[in-house]
Structure formats: structure tokens, C-alpha cells
Amino acid sequence: MQQAIESERLIxxxxxxxxxxxxxxxxxxxxxxxxxxxxxYPYTVSDAENWIRTHTELFLSGKGIVYAIVLKESSELIGAISFPKLENGLGILGYWLGVPYWGCGYATEASKVLISFSKKHYGLTRLKVMHLVGNERSKSVIEKLGVKYVGDQTNRMQGKDREVSVYISEA
Incomplete structure (x- = not known):
């Protein structure tokens, strides 16, 4: 069973x-x-339900894990954080927060606690994180995690070629 993880302000x-x-x-x-x-965009309730349905199988397969980010004080769901791929010690970290919660340090806090937990419980030894070029907020989170920038690349996403900055380090 997937365990909950607590940090100072988040669950x-x-x-x-x-x-x-x-x-x-x-x-x-x-x-x-x-x-x-x-x-x-748009992202419907049906899209959300379909996405949530994938989480249990991903966790049970041992190939990834997805968490809701919830404010400890109010139990309000504010975003998501995951290792959509977590294999052979390499975790690819992803996260998003609702716009009202940007700039509060929640993504950094959630990332740090998930990385620490995953080292102990899921064998995480290496970390890969990407952000779209121009997403300065995500870049700031990644820099606070101490992950090393290795370069930009073009990835096909949502039917478009998009430039991403790639970071890889030992966890």
C-alpha cells in the first residue's frame, strides 16, 4: 500500500x-x-478520473508513484508530484501546482520530501528532472534541489515539438 508522506506544511x-x-x-x-x-487544455473531470485510474497499477508495478500534494493545515489539494518513471534507481521527477499556490515553496518542499522518502523506500539513486524552456519557476525549484543541468533537447509533447531543459544527478 502506498504510504502518505509528511513534511512541515504538506502531506x-x-x-x-x-x-x-x-x-x-x-x-x-x-x-x-x-x-x-x-x-x-482543456482538462476535464473525465481526464482527471482517467489519470487517477492509472496510479494504482503504476505503484503496484514498482515502476512509478504519484502523490497528491495537500496542505497539512487545511487538507486542501493543491497539486501533484510524481516519479512517473522509477526504474533501476533512476527516478524522473514531475510536479505541478495550481496557479494560486505558485511561489510559496510548495513544489520545492514536496520534491525534497519525496526524494528523501524514495531513497529510503524505493531505491532511488539517480534523479532526472526536466522543465519546458521558459518555465523559470520550475527551473528555480530544480536548482534548489541541486540537480545538475546537462542541456536542452526537443521532445514531442501533446503533438508539438517543445524545448526542455534536462537536469540529472545522483539523488
């Missing part, structure tokens, strides 16, 4: 179907689609 917990409407509300903001690789 990382598995998503449930009851989160779908909130996920759609937050991820459905056009700014989220513009700053992430895999979230389309």
Missing part, C-alpha cells in the same frame, strides 16, 4: 477518485498546460 498522499473535480479545476487552468509537458 503527500495517494489520489482518490473524489479528487477528480479538484484536479480538473486546478490542472484545467491554461497556464498549467502551457508550463507542463503532459497536461492538455
Amino acid at each position: 503527500l498522499r495517494p489520489f482518490s477518485m473524489s479528487d477528480a473535480e479538484r484536479v480538473s479545476e486546478l490542472a484545467g487552468d491554461k497556464q498549467i498546460s502551457e508550463m507542463t509537458a503532459n497536461i492538455p
Whole structure:
């Protein structure tokens, strides 16, 4: 069973179907689609439900893990953080936060606690993180994690070629 993880201000917990409407509300903001690789616009409740349905199998396969980011104080869901790929010690970190929660340090806090937990429990030894070129907020999070920049590359995402900056380090 996927364990919840706590940090100073946050709880990382598995998503449930009851989160779908909130996920759609937050991820459905056009700014989220513009700053992430895999979230389309518009993002419907059905899209959220389909995404949430994939989480259990991913976790049980041992190839990845997805968490809801929740404010400890209010239990309010504010975003998601994951290792959509976690194999042979290499974790590819991904995250998004609802726009009202940008700039509060939540992505950095969630990333640090998930990385630490994953070293102990999931065999994480190497970390890869990417952000779309121009996403300065995500770049700032990654720099605070101490992951080394290795270069830019073009990835095909949502039917378009998009430039991403790639960072890789020992975890």
C-alpha cells in the first residue's frame, strides 16, 4: 500500500477518485498546460478520473508513484508530484501546482520530501528532472534541489515539438 508522506506544511498522499473535480479545476487552468509537458487544455473531470485510474497499477508495478500534494493545515489539494518513471534507481521527477499556490515553496518542499522518502523506500539513486524552456519557476525549484543541468533537447509533447531543459544527478 502506498504510504502518505509528511513534511512541515504538506502531506503527500495517494489520489482518490473524489479528487477528480479538484484536479480538473486546478490542472484545467491554461497556464498549467502551457508550463507542463503532459497536461492538455482543456482538462476535464473525465481526464482527471482517467489519470487517477492509472496510479494504482503504476505503484503496484514498482515502476512509478504519484502523490497528491495537500496542505497539512487545511487538507486542501493543491497539486501533484510524481516519479512517473522509477526504474533501476533512476527516478524522473514531475510536479505541478495550481496557479494560486505558485511561489510559496510548495513544489520545492514536496520534491525534497519525496526524494528523501524514495531513497529510503524505493531505491532511488539517480534523479532526472526536466522543465519546458521558459518555465523559470520550475527551473528555480530544480536548482534548489541541486540537480545538475546537462542541456536542452526537443521532445514531442501533446503533438508539438517543445524545448526542455534536462537536469540529472545522483539523488
